[in-house]
Amino acid sequence: MTWPQPTRQLHEKFCTVEGWDRVRDARGRTGTHHRTYELHLRDGRVLRTRVSHPVDRTTYGSRIWAHILRDQLDVKAAEFWDCVQDGVRPDRGIPETPAESLPLELVHLLIHRVGLTEAEVAAMTRDEAAGRLSRFWAEGA
Template structure:
């Protein structure tokens, strides 16, 4: 897919949409202003990217843009533009909790107090799990 020329403005928007943390503003000897952003990942790594300011429509060259995507943002060009233009955040491999997942304290109660084995608990719906605990507390189990 063909994308527009990458700009500092798009880079900044990507960081805002994905909720990177702004950690540093710096002025160099030439007066150039840089802003550094960080993103903490679930695996413990911290990504860093730096954007020269002012954020304007100045474009990045192909080599520097490839470096930013690969080494700083760790996304593909398609993922970058989906985030910057369409607000679709990149998949960082974070686990998604199913809507019908049993709460951890309910699972713990079923296994340790009620005596239900893990395989049976894993196959239960939330309604079944709650009913089983209610039966236990009412002495019907």
Template sequence: MSERRRPATRTDHENFCITEGWAERKRATGKRGTHHVNYEFALPDGRILYTRISHPVDRTGHGPSIWSHILRDQLAVTAEEFWACVEDKVLPDRQELQVPAETIPVGIVRVLIVEAHVPEAQVQAMTKAEAIQRLAEFYTTGR
């Protein structure tokens, strides 16, 4: 069960962005916007998160509905991760993108599944070398 916390303020929101290393977005002219402070953050998976904090950045709180939207859609963290970052400077665990060491080219996958009628699950379990071997077998024997 999560502990009861005070509502998050605009200052907390900005402290989170600063602590995690978000970059402040400026207008094309290089100036800050007049109504919001905008931040962006590039994730390891290639997505870019955007958040905006209304002026003035102060102790004004966010309503529960807007706050859940900010956490989920703009900051992409849980409330626990947010507060750990703001209060204890613990950065959220943003997993590095795991790229498979060796992938099977899509053309080989297509031929094995569509033409050689190898079940998709079996193809997914193959290494690249096994897939190439199976493709060579299909081309030489027709099976």
């Protein structure tokens, strides 16, 4: 697939959309402005990228862009463009929050009192789980 020419502006937009923290700004001797971003991942790694804003260049060459994608952003090109163009954040292995979760005490009782497996409890809705526990108590077990 062919994508637009990568720019520093799009690099920064990626960081903003994915929720990277801006940790440092610097101005060099030549007046070049650098913005440093970090992203803390659940596995303990910290990704770091720096967006430079030189006066005369707005696009990246192919070699530096490949390095940025691979070593700094840790994404494939398609993931980068999905994020920048459509707001789709890269899958970093962060589990989705279930729409409806069961209270911990209910889960504990279903597993340790009723004798259900974790998989059985995980497949239940809140109403199903409460009903199952109510039946257990009503049967006098």
